[in-house]
Amino acid sequence: MTEYGKALSVTETPIPGLVVFDLPVHGDARGWFKENWQREKMTALGLPDFGPVQNNISFNDAVGTTRGIHAEPWDKWVSVATGRIFGAWVDLRQGPTFGAVYTTELDPSRAIFVPRGVGNSYQTLEPDTAYTYLVNDHWSPTAEYSFLNLADETAAIAWPIPLEKVQISEKDLKHPRLADVTPIGPKRILVTGANGQLGRALRAQFGDAAHIEYATRDTLNLNSPDLATARRWRDYGTIINAAAYTAVDTAETPDGRRDAWAANVTAVAALARIATENGITLVHVSSDYVFDGSSDRPYTEADPVCPLGVYGQTKAAGDAIIATVPRQYIIRTSWVIGDGHNFVRTMTSLAQRGINPTVVADQTGRLTFTTDIAAGIQHLLDTSAPHGTYNLTGSGEPASWADIARTVYQLTGHDPARVTDVTTAEYFANAKGPVAPRPTNSTLDLTKIENAGYTPEDWREMLEKYLST
Template sequence: MTEFGKSLAMTETTIPGLLIAELPVHGDSRGWFKENWQREKMVAAGLPDFGPVQNNVSFNDAVGTTRGIHAEPWDKWVSVATGRIFGAWVDLREGPSFGAVFTAELDPSRAIFVPRGVGNSYQTLEPDTAYTYLVNDHWSPDAEYSFLNLADETTAIDWPIPLSEVEISAKDLAHPRLADVTPIPPKKTLVIGANGQLGRALRDAYGDGQAFEYATRDDIDLADPDFVGARRWRDYGTIINAAAYTAVDLAETPEGREHAWAANVTGAAALARIATANGITLVHVSSDYVFDGTKQGEYSEDDQVRPLGVYGQTKAAGDAIVSTVPQHYIIRTSWVIGEGKNFVRTMASLAERGVDPKVVDDQTGRLTFTTDIAAAIRHLLETRSPFGIYNVTGAGEPMTWAALAAEVFAATGHDRSRVTGVSTSDYFASATGPVAPRPENSVLSLQKIEATGFVPAPMLESLALYL
C-alpha cells in the first residue's frame, strides 16, 4: 500500500550511484498526487542533474510479470504510477562493483535513480501496474547494451514469485549468465588537439586505453558544421580541448585574426553546445593573455579580463562561452613549455652554439610545463573538484624571460652572464611584421588549485628535469 506523507529523501544503495528515493505522496478519499519528477527539489536533495529527454511507461496487466535484466548506456529515473513492483538492479559496468546486486520494492511513494550501465529489472506484485522511467538519451541502434539472465545463479536474485511461475518474454529468457556478460564500458574522454604540446602530455598521462580517444585537426575540424553530428556524444563523459591558435603575432594580421577567431572562439562555441546538450564535462585551456598585465600582484580567477591583442581577445571570448557550460573547467596558464619548439629549447640551443642572446626582462611570470597542466586536469576530473576557472602554472618565485634564459644557460653548463636583458620595445624594434602587445605581469595566483589538493611543481625543479 502506498505510504502517504513521506519527506523527500535520497539514500545511497550498495551499488555506487544507485540512489533510492522516498517521495512525498499526498492522498485522501479521492486518490493521491505526487511530484514524480521535480528537478530543483530533487537535485537539492542529492539526485544528479541528469537531464532527462524522454519519458516511457510500461503497463503490466498481471501479477508476476517480470522484465529485464537490461543495462543501457544512459541514466534512468524509475518510479511507479500505479501498483507495486519488486525491483532488482545489477551493476553491469566495468569495475570492482561488477555483479553487485540491490533489490527493493517500489510503489508510488518510492523511486530509484539507475545510473548508466546498471542492469534494471522488475516483477509486478499487483495487477494493473504502470512502471515509468525518465531517460537522458534517445534510443539508438548504435548504443552499447548489456543484458543478464533473470535466473543467473551468481547474482541469485530472490524473486518473490518463482520465475517458473511468471510471464517472461522469450528474449529475456535467452539473456546470458554473468560470466558471459559484456560489461558496459565507462564514458569516454576525448582529447582534441592531440598532436600539440599539451595533447602529447595528456596522451602520456592517460595512455591509450579504450576509454580515451585522441583527435588531431585532421580528425576533427571544429569549424565544420557537420562536426556536431559526427559522434554519438552521449558516450562521452569528458572533452578536453587542447587545441588552440597560439601564434600571437600572426593573429594581428587579417588572415591570422580570422584563424584565431575560428579556432579559439567558433571552435569553443561548437564544443560548448555539444557539452551542454549531452551532459559532458568540458575542459578548456586558456591563457594569461586575457589580462593586460597592469595589475600589481598575482591575478586571481576572479579578476576581470582585459585583453590587449587579438589572441588575448579570442581566448577571453572562448572563456566566456565555455563558462556557460554547466560542467566546465577553464585552465588558465602561462609561458607553456612542452615537446617541440619552445623558449627553453631555443635558449639551450643558443647556449650550445655559442650565441649570446638578448632576452626580454620587463615581462614577469612563471613557466608552466605541459606535464603539470595534464596532471592538474586529471586531478580536477578525478577529485570532481567544483567546476569553474583554475589558474595552473609552475610554482615558485616569478621571474623574467631573461632570468629564466640565464637559468637555462647555467643548467646546461654555460655562463649565465652571456644573457643580456632588454626591454620588450627594444627587442621588437627591428621586427618587420606586426607585433602583438604582451602583458608585463603574467603571474597567476595558485591558491584556488592548491585548495583542491593539487600542488604545482616548482618551475625551476621542472626546468632542471626537462633539460
C-alpha cells in the same frame, strides 16, 4: 499500500550511483498527489542533474510480469505510478563493483536513480502496475547495451515470485550468465589538439584505454558544419579541448586574425553547444593573455579580463562562451613548455652553440609544464571538483624571461652572465612584422586549484627535470 507523508530523503545502495529516494505523497479520499521529479529539490540532495529527454511508461496487467536484466548507456529515473514492483539491479559496468546486486520494492512513494551501465529488472507484485522512467538519451541501435540472465546463479536474485511461475519474454530468457556478460565501459573521453605540446602530455597522462579518443585537425574538424553529427556525442562524458591558435604575433595580421577567431572562438562555440546539449563535461585551456598585465599582484580567477591583442581577445571570447556550459573547467595557464618547439629548447640550443642572447626582462610570470597541466586536468575530473575557472601554472617565485634564460644556461653548464636583459620595446624594435602586445605581469594566483587538492610543482624543479630528460 502507499505510505503517505514521508519526507523527501535519500538512501545510498552498495552500487555506486544507484540511489533510492523516498517521495512525499499527499493523499485523501480523492486519491493522492506527488512530485515525481523535482529537479531543484532532488539535485540539492545529491541526485545528478542528468538532463532527461524522454519519459516512458510501462504498464503491466498481471502480477509477476518480469522484465530485464537490461543495462543501457543512459541514466534513468524510475518511479511507480500505480501498483507495486520488486526491483533488482546489477552493476554491469567495468570496474571493482561489476556484478554487485541490490534489490528493493518500489511503490508510488519510492523512486530510484539508475546510472548508466547498471542493469535493471522489475517484477510486478500487484495487478495493473505502471511504472514510469525518465531517460537522458534517445534509444539508438548503435548504442552500447549489456544484458544479464534473470536466473544467473552468481547474482542469485531472490525473486518474490519464482521465475518458472511468471511471464518472461523469450529474449530475456536467452540473455547470458554473468561470466559471459560484456561489461559496459566508461563514457568516452575526447582530447582535441592531440598532436600539440599539451595534447602529447594528455596522451601520456590519460593513456590508451579503449574509451580515450585523441583527435587532430586531420581526424576531426572543429569548424566543420557537420561537427554536431560527427560523433554519437551522448557516448562521451568529457571533451578536453587542447586545440587552439597560439601564434600571437601572426594573429595581428588579417589572415591570422581570421584564423585565430575561427579556432579560438567559432570552434569553441561549436564544442560548447555540443557539450551543453549532451551533458558533456568540457575542459578548455585558456591563457594569461586574457589580462593586460597591469596588476601589481597575481591574477585570480575572479579578476575581469582585459586582453591587449587579437590572440588575447579570442581567448577571452572563448572563455566567455565556455562559462555558459553547465559542466565545464576553464584551465587558465601561462608560458607553456612541453614536447615541441618552445623557449626552453631555444635557450638550450643557443647556449650549446655559443650564442649570447638578449632576453626580455620586463615580463614576469611562471613557466608551466604540460605534464603539470595534464595531471591537474585529470585531478579535477577524477575528484569531480566544482566546475569553473582554475589557474594552473608552475608554482614558486615568478621570474622574467631573462631570469629563466639564465637558469637554463646555468642548468646546462653554461655561464648565465652570457644572457643580457632587454626591454620588450627594445627587443621588438626592429621586428619586420606585426607584434602582439604582451602582458607585463603573467603571474596567476594558484590558491583555488590548491584548495581543490592539486598543488602544481615548482617551475624551477620542473625545469631541471625537463632539461635532464
